[in-house]
Amino acid sequence: MSTASMFSVKQLVESGFCAKSMPSKYVFPRSDDNSVVHYIPDEAKVIPTIDFSLLTSGNPDQRSKVISDLGNACREWGFFMLINHGVSQDLMDEVIKVSEDFFDLKEEDKRDYAGKTLFDPIRWGTSFNVSVDKTLFWRDYLKIHVHPQFNAPKKPVEFSETLREYCERSRKVASELLKGISESLGLGKNYINKKMKIESGLSHQLLVINLYPPCPEPDVAMGLPPHTDHGLLTLLMQNQLCGLQVLHDSRWVPVNPLPYSFLVISGDHMEILTNGKYKSVVHRALVNNNATRISVGTGHGPSLDTIVSPVEELVNWEGDDRDCDRDRDLPAYRGIRYREYMELQQSNQLNGNSCLDHVRIL
Numbered sequence: 001m002s003t004a005s006m007f008s009v010k011q012l013v014e015s016g017f018c019a020k021s022m023p024s025k026y027v028f029p030r031s032d033d034n035s036v037v038h039y040i041p042d043e044a045k046v047i048p049t050i051d052f053s054l055l056t057s058g059n060p061d062q063r064s065k066v067i068s069d070l071g072n073a074c075r076e077w078g079f080f081m082l083i084n085h086g087v088s089q090d091l092m093d094e095v096i097k098v099s100e101d102f103f104d105l106k107e108e109d110k111r112d113y114a115g116k117t118l119f120d121p122i123r124w125g126t127s128f129n130v131s132v133d134k135t136l137f138w139r140d141y142l143k144i145h146v147h148p149q150f151n152a153p154k155k156p157v158e159f160s161e162t163l164r165e166y167c168e169r170s171r172k173v174a175s176e177l178l179k180g181i182s183e184s185l186g187l188g189k190n191y192i193n194k195k196m197k198i199e200s201g202l203s204h205q206l207l208v209i210n211l212y213p214p215c216p217e218p219d220v221a222m223g224l225p226p227h228t229d230h231g232l233l234t235l236l237m238q239n240q241l242c243g244l245q246v247l248h249d250s251r252w253v254p255v256n257p258l259p260y261s262f263l264v265i266s267g268d269h270m271e272i273l274t275n276g277k278y279k280s281v282v283h284r285a286l287v288n289n290n291a292t293r294i295s296v297g298t299g300h301g302p303s304l305d306t307i308v309s310p311v312e313e314l315v316n317w318e319g320d321d322r323d324c325d326r327d328r329d330l331p332a333y334r335g336i337r338y339r340e341y342m343e344l345q346q347s348n349q350l351n352g353n354s355c356l357d358h359v360r361i362l
């Protein structure tokens with residue numbers, strides 16, 4: 001089915017068609033949720049928190065401490081909460097506001113951007129990819145390729161300037177984090193940014209705005225099923241409503257972020273690049289039945305034409321060094337062009353099976 005002929009979740013809800021129950025297409029088979037083991041809310045307290053200002057404070061002791069914390073967070077969780085990142089609360093509020101305004105446009109205005117292909121500059125749609133989804137997800141989205149070429153819908157009028165600034169600022173934060181992550185791996189500070197063509201201004205950035213309207217049956221619907229993100233890092237924020245869960249030690253950990261923090265998600269390309277030392281984190285978004293949740297993510301990746309493979313310095317390419325742990329150090333992933341990887345993820349069902357399986361060397 002094409003998105004053009006679909007109802008958005010927002011439209012379904014507003015039509016009053018599913019006030020008490022929802023169409024069966026939205027019932028998410030719990031058996032597909034193959035990784036649910038336990039649900040321990042208290043663990044949310046232990047999600048690693050990184051203070052961004054200590055990375056840039058100029059104090060070398062503070063910097064080395066935070067770099068070691070960053071490394072631990074990436075190795076053990078592939079996820080952390082980022083505070084004191086310098087992006088203003090006003091700007092974050094404004095981003096949420098213009099996002100709401102976009103989804104509040106008339107359906108026909110949004111249909112100008114109804115999903116066609118992955119590399120369309122602006123794509124509005126519902127679920128994940130309605131041509132492959134077996135179950136529909138309780139989520140509408142707007143995805144925009146915002147770098148190296150910035151794009152924005154014409155309406156609402158404030159959208160373009162607000163998002164341009166936000167995207168630029170989040171790119172700076174991501175690039176600073178990548179410097180810290182690079183150092184935490186024992187590589188030079190600029191190693192990752194250079195290798196991923198981020199330094200040369202060609203990095204790819206995708207803005208994803210997710211809208212999860214109130215759902216009459218939140219326990220059986222799914223906002224976004226378990227998945228990993230494709231890029232290096234995603235910076236996520238939300239309108240103060242929870243719903244995100246990350247998989248940690250085979251348990252779902254609900255994420256209750258500090259207001260105005262960023263949730264940083266390590267993606268598949270971080271895992272490929274580091275030869276599995278830093279994992280991409282499996283996460284999902286649940287829905288609720290009383291308010292509309294909005295989340296805004298910026299995905300930061302290499303330039304689309306970069307072929308990403310494990311970093312030479314982290315791999316024993318020869319496989320003949322008897323002194324080192326061969327299993328750990330042999331290349332675990334084949335190289336793949338970022339653009340092709342994104343296409344691969346888009347054409348597969350988003351059902352918890354990471355797309356990394358396609359590039360893993362068994």
Ligand SMILES: O=C(O)CCC(=O)C(=O)O
Pocket residue numbers: 208210224229236243244283284285295297
């Ligand atoms: O809405 C959320 O919290 C998660 C969104 C997400 O995982 C994504 O857009 O890839």
Ligand SMILES: [Fe+2]
Pocket residue numbers: 227228229283
């Ligand atoms: Fe995600």
